[in-house]
Amino acid sequence: MVSSSHPRVGVLEWGVKGVAGFRTDVNGKDWQALRERALTLDASDPLRSMRDRFYLPQGIYLDGNSLGLLSVDAEQAVLGVLETWKHSGIDGWSSEPDPWFSMAESCAKGVATLIGAKPSEVAVTGSTTSNLHHLLATLHKPRAGKRRVLIDALNFPTDVYAIKAHVANQGGDPERDLVWVDSRDGHLSIDDLLTQMRDDVGLAFFSSVLYQSGQRLPIAPIAARARSQGILLGVDLSHSIGAMPHALHDDQVDFAVWCHYKYLSAGPGAVAGLFIHERHHAVPPAFPGWWGSDKTRQFDMAPSFARAKGAGAFQQGTPHMLSLAGLAGVLPLFLDIGIDRIREKSLALTDLLMEGLEQLGALYPELQIGTPRAAEARGGHVALLHPHADRIAKALKEHGVTPDFRPPNIVRLAPVALYTQFADLVTTLEVLDRILRERLYEAHDAGRNVIA
Ligand SMILES: Cc1ncc(COP(=O)(O)O)c(C=O)c1O
Numbered sequence: 471m472v473s474s475s476h477p478r479v480g481v482l483e484w485g486v487k488g489v490a491g492f493r494t495d496v497n498g499k500d501w502q503a504l505r506e507r508a509l510t511l512d513a514s515d516p517l518r519s520m521r522d523r524f525y526l527p528q529g530i531y532l533d534g535n536s537l538g539l540l541s542v543d544a545e546q547a548v549l550g551v552l553e554t555w556k557h558s559g560i561d562g563w564s565s566e567p568d569p570w571f572s573m574a575e576s577c578a579k580g581v582a583t584l585i586g587a588k589p590s591e592v593a594v595t596g597s598t599t600s601n602l603h604h605l606l607a608t609l610h611k612p613r614a615g616k617r618r619v620l621i622d623a624l625n626f627p628t629d630v631y632a633i634k635a636h637v638a639n640q641g642g643d644p645e646r647d648l649v650w651v652d653s654r655d656g657h658l659s660i661d662d663l664l665t666q667m668r669d670d671v672g673l674a675f676f677s678s679v680l681y682q683s684g685q686r687l688p689i690a691p692i693a694a695r696a697r698s699q700g701i702l703l704g705v706d707l708s709h710s711i712g713a714m715p716h717a718l719h720d721d722q723v724d725f726a727v728w729c730h731y732k733y734l735s736a737g738p739g740a741v742a743g744l745f746i747h748e749r750h751h752a753v754p755p756a757f758p759g760w761w762g763s764d765k766t767r768q769f770d771m772a773p774s775f776a777r778a779k780g781a782g783a784f785q786q787g788t789p790h791m792l793s794l795a796g797l798a799g800v801l802p803l804f805l806d807i808g809i810d811r812i813r814e815k816s817l818a819l820t821d822l823l824m825e826g827l828e829q830l831g832a833l834y835p836e837l838q839i840g841t842p843r844a845a846e847a848r849g850g851h852v853a854l855l856h857p858h859a860d861r862i863a864k865a866l867k868e869h870g871v872t873p874d875f876r877p878p879n880i881v882r883l884a885p886v887a888l889y890t891q892f893a894d895l896v897t898t899l900e901v902l903d904r905i906l907r908e909r910l911y912e913a914h915d916a917g918r919n920v921i922a
């Protein structure tokens with residue numbers, strides 16, 4: 471455990487006004503009842519000691535769905551790699567107890583538990599984007615009568631770029647071959663989506679949780695429909711891994727990709743992950759590299775590729791150890807707590823937040839909630855919609871709350887079960903109340919910052 475003298479605050483000094491010095495009681499709504507409930511929830515929160523393991527920047531951090539915070543555990547693991555490098559040089563690859571040579575495999579085993587996969591179905595490697603390119607090139611060969619690719623209009627841009635490029639690389643025409651599940655209101659209709667999984671579709675690719683609205687898609691029925699229609703199904707788990715359980719193996723998803731730097735807090739640009747269902751393990755990777763070798767054969771340096779069994783074969787070059795160590799360090803926290811308890815707290819956090827936002831919506835009609843209310847239809851963050859979302863995000867940050875902004879009108883608020891307190895959310899609501907009441911956002915320019 472972290473000692474009480476551990477530096478909890480001030481790791482990053484943002485120079486914000488700070489929530490503590492911010493008066494919220496001027497002609498405002500009375501948040502006392504909600505605050506009392508939040509304090510009771512905090513007092514009985516079984517995960518509350520986890521917060522002590524994280525470096526918490528000044529103010530309230532609600533951007534863990536973009537970059538999760540640093541834990542002492544991840545820090546120690548990264549420092550451990552540096553120490554080993556310092557003292558052992560090349561022997562770091564083999565020195566016990568954590569040889570670098572097998573660190574990706576040990577991480578894959580832990581990650582598999584979080585997503586309902588067999589260890590042999592997961593590899594920790596590459597980036598979300600590079601893994602998607604790799605799996606598409608390996609598994610999807612368009613054929614006559616099944617050339618169409620189904621994606622949704624709300625998917626994260628990198629996925630769309632990769633899929634368009636893949637279609638073009640396979641001799642197709644993205645304009646003609648892509649079928650879009652459209653959205654009128656920022657959400658996807660599951661009925662629409664299932665209906666569009668028609669006979670002429672060969673590949674479908676969705677996110678488990680949509681990055682803007684936080685809508686969660688039901689993977690089991692989508693995968694069942696994909697199976698019955700002979701469609702290859704891929705899923706991007708970037709916004710759900712570490713926040714909720716998955717059942718990729720049992721649901722029979724064909725493949726999946728994700729990053730580890732959001733809810734999992736493995737560090738900026740941490741090594742990413744991929745899943746390939748075991749029924750596809752006979753297919754060789756499209757872009758092999760020596761790090762995908764059977765580990766007992768890798769240093770034979772043979773000209774023919776003796777690949778690892780399963781997803782490990784999709785590794786390519788030497789793992790980026792400094793970017794892998796953070797994951798190795800933080801994973802045991804998730805495994806010890808168990809992903810079901812994490813989801814339980816995450817839902818309780820977003821419940822409280824949405825309840826408060828509904829109360830604010832009654833006071834400020836321009837404010838709307840862009841996230842589905844039903845627990846099974848939402849992920850770990852809440853999207854707030856407002857015509858001045860860009861300026862509101864800046865005003866929140868100025869007053870000590872870190873959200874992010876996604877164009878055109880979304881402020882995302884992501885409480886993370888391991889380090890967000892219920893009371894933080896009530897403070898956020900109070901700050902937001904005053905920003906809206908006094909139109910404090912007008913002090914900020916419209917438009918996003920380079921990184922929003
Ligand atoms: C759904 C989704 N996919 C992919 C990415 C990013 O891909 P990469 O990790 O390759 O930068 C993000 C966020 O950056 C994301 O939200």
Ligand SMILES: Nc1ccccc1C(=O)C[C@H](N)C(=O)O
Pocket residue numbers: 535536537681921
């Ligand atoms: N990788 C990043 C690097 C810098 C800033 C943000 C990101 C994000 O991950 C954004 C996130 N995927 C999103 O849902 O918008």
